[in-house]
Amino acid sequence: MTSSHNLADAADEGSVRLREDNAEIEQVQVRIAEALERRDYAPAAVFAIRLSIEEAVMNGFQHGNRADPNKMVEVRWSIDQAxxxxxxLDEGEGFDPSAVPDPTLDENLEIPSGRGLMLIRAYMTDARYHDPGNHLEMSFRKPVAP
Amino acid sequence: MSTEASRIRVTDLQGVMRVEFVDRDILDEAAIRQISSELVRRVDAAASPLMLISFRGVEHLSSAALGALITVNSLAKKRGGQLRLSDIKPSILEVFVITKLNKLFHISDTAERALEGFGRK
Incomplete structure (x- = not known):
């Protein structure tokens, strides 16, 4: 039997293909949150990662797949101590992330959409789209304890 | 007076509609659409709507929920009313700060403080 110490040391890796189904999305969020907590990620980090995954997955369904119920979004993860x-990945045609207007400009503050990507960029250590823009890779580096 | 709405509780507080959320997490798109349409309907039905949305008990909030709040805020202003927000926990307040929506919304620490001077421009 693997000890909990060894379990926490090993990377937790997984991959799921999701339909736009809240229960399925919640299930993967819980699985990832548990993997993070086992590796002592702080509650603020778990919050940040959870929010980023939510935004990325919903962007994939809404903007990438254009709400086509036959298309799926794939989530792959690898979580270790650091x-x-x-x-x-969505099944859409992709997009140009640089074309998304800055929602923090005064003239855009009252536009009700377009904040998901900026939240991901704010909360994650690194986030970038691979061409043609339907594959987001993002990572969070756990802050080193003083 | 409470409503039968499943996702929000609305209380009349001396002419101010105080809204609280039933759910801890406001992430689900369908739920957000439902909340948004309920809030819009209530703001639309009042002459000069005064609405206070309390986030007490809310743990997570997505950008889609922010979009719903922006829509309600715009409509309230258009109808000569006001929207105020209160009881936002620090992790969620950070979402408002990152998106600079703290500049757009009137945000108070507590519902009591938000109610002070409500309705006076």
Missing amino acids: RANFHI
């Missing part, structure tokens, strides 16, 4: 890496 770093959590994620790939979110």
Whole structure:
């Protein structure tokens, strides 16, 4: 039997293909949150990662797949003691992330959409889209304890 | 007076609609659409709507929920009313700060403080 210490040392890796189904999305969020907590990621880090995954997955369904119920979003993850890496892939045609208007400009503050990507960039250590823009790779590096 | 709405509780507080959420997490798109349409309906039904949304008990909030709040805020202003927010826990307040929506919304620590001067421009 693997001890809990060894279990926490090993990377937790997984991959799921999701339909736009809240229960399925919640299930993967819980699985990832538990893997993070086992590796002593702080509650603020778990919050940040959970929010980023939520935003990335919903962007994949809504903007990538254009809400096509026949299309799926894939989530892959690898979580170890130092770093959590994620790939979110949709089945859409992709987009140009640089074309998304800055929602923090005064003239855009009252536009009700377009904040998901900026939240991901704010909360994650690194986030970038691979061409053609339907594959987001993002990672969170656990802060080193003083 | 409470409503039968499943996702929010609304109380009339001396002319101010105080809204609280039933759910801890406001992430699900369908739930957010439902909340948004309930809030819009209530703001639309009042002459000069005064609405206070309390986030007491809310743990997670997505950008789609922020979008719903922006829509309600715009409508309240258009109808000569006001929207105020209160009881936002620090992790969620950070979401408002990152998106600079703390500049758009009137945010108070507590519902009591938010109610002070409500309705006076």
